[in-house]
Amino acid sequence: xxxxxxxxxxxxxxxxxxxxxxxxxxxxxxxxxxxxxxxxxxxxxxxxxxxxxxxxxxxxxxxxxxxxxxxxxxxxxxxxxxxxxxxxxxxxxxxxxxxxxxxxxxxxxxxxxxxxxxxxxxxxxxxx
Amino acid sequence: xxxxxxxxxxxxxxxxxxxxxxxxxxxxxxxxxxxxxxxxxxxxxxxxxxxxxxxxxxxxxxxxxxxxxxxxxxxxxxxxxxxxxxxxxxxxxxxxxxxxxxxxxxxxxxxxxxxxxxxxxxxxxxxx
DNA sequence: CAGTATCCTTGGAGATACTG
DNA sequence: CAGTATCTCCAAGGATACTG
Numbered sequence: 001x002x003x004x005x006x007x008x009x010x011x012x013x014x015x016x017x018x019x020x021x022x023x024x025x026x027x028x029x030x031x032x033x034x035x036x037x038x039x040x041x042x043x044x045x046x047x048x049x050x051x052x053x054x055x056x057x058x059x060x061x062x063x064x065x066x067x068x069x070x071x072x073x074x075x076x077x078x079x080x081x082x083x084x085x086x087x088x089x090x091x092x093x094x095x096x097x098x099x100x101x102x103x104x105x106x107x108x109x110x111x112x113x114x115x116x117x118x119x120x121x122x123x124x125x126x127x128x
Numbered sequence: 129x130x131x132x133x134x135x136x137x138x139x140x141x142x143x144x145x146x147x148x149x150x151x152x153x154x155x156x157x158x159x160x161x162x163x164x165x166x167x168x169x170x171x172x173x174x175x176x177x178x179x180x181x182x183x184x185x186x187x188x189x190x191x192x193x194x195x196x197x198x199x200x201x202x203x204x205x206x207x208x209x210x211x212x213x214x215x216x217x218x219x220x221x222x223x224x225x226x227x228x229x230x231x232x233x234x235x236x237x238x239x240x241x242x243x244x245x246x247x248x249x250x251x252x253x254x255x256x
Numbered sequence: 257c258a259g260t261a262t263c264c265t266t267g268g269a270g271a272t273a274c275t276g
Numbered sequence: 277c278a279g280t281a282t283c284t285c286c287a288a289g290g291a292t293a294c295t296g
Contacts, residue, residue, distance in 0.1 A: 263292085265289090266287105276278090276279090
């Protein structure tokens, strides 16, 4: 029932779920989680792995994910600086689901693209 | 086929996967897919169900999902107009995964919020 | 009812430069 | 190396008005 004040339901407008979901499924958030699923990585390694991300967005994304308890940040007090990022247990669970989503899309890409072409073709034919 | 020219990999910069993923996991895309998982809905029903969405964004979101072959649009030629939206088989599969992601977040919300509080508390203590 | 067209605002995102 | 700070800019998104 709706008796709960803090539903946590994503269909509630101002509930933390939407924030966390947006972090985890954002352009860069999803890709970062996916990469970290393969193992611990340094900042610069992530930067290279996640093609197209800027320093700013990577830092921002990692902070959001760390804050949500999905990513672990380990600072090694050496010179030059060395920081490792990895998934927390929670992060690994969520990342697996995000990855599953991406994988499904990649697996079904031919169908999806075909649907697109059909849609565009139909529009081009009817209109104009 | 060369096999790798069109990888479909989301880590490729300009590949359709990223587009489709962004549609499916966008703020409104995810919520629309989630709602349609419960059954066929009309435009205005969706508008009410997905709290906070504007007409423009709903129309735009539905078009993108329809174009990707995830959502089926049925127009009933009556007055006043009546249009039903539902998931295609592909859409249902993807929606289930998106839903799973949201559900996981909702289920683990207490932990996630606790992590947040801890993060904020630590920052407040060390800096200032 | 189910959209489209238009305008307008905001903040997301990149580039750059600097620091510990 | 791993960030932070600042600036700028474009486009996503919302509000409104109109149409079939």
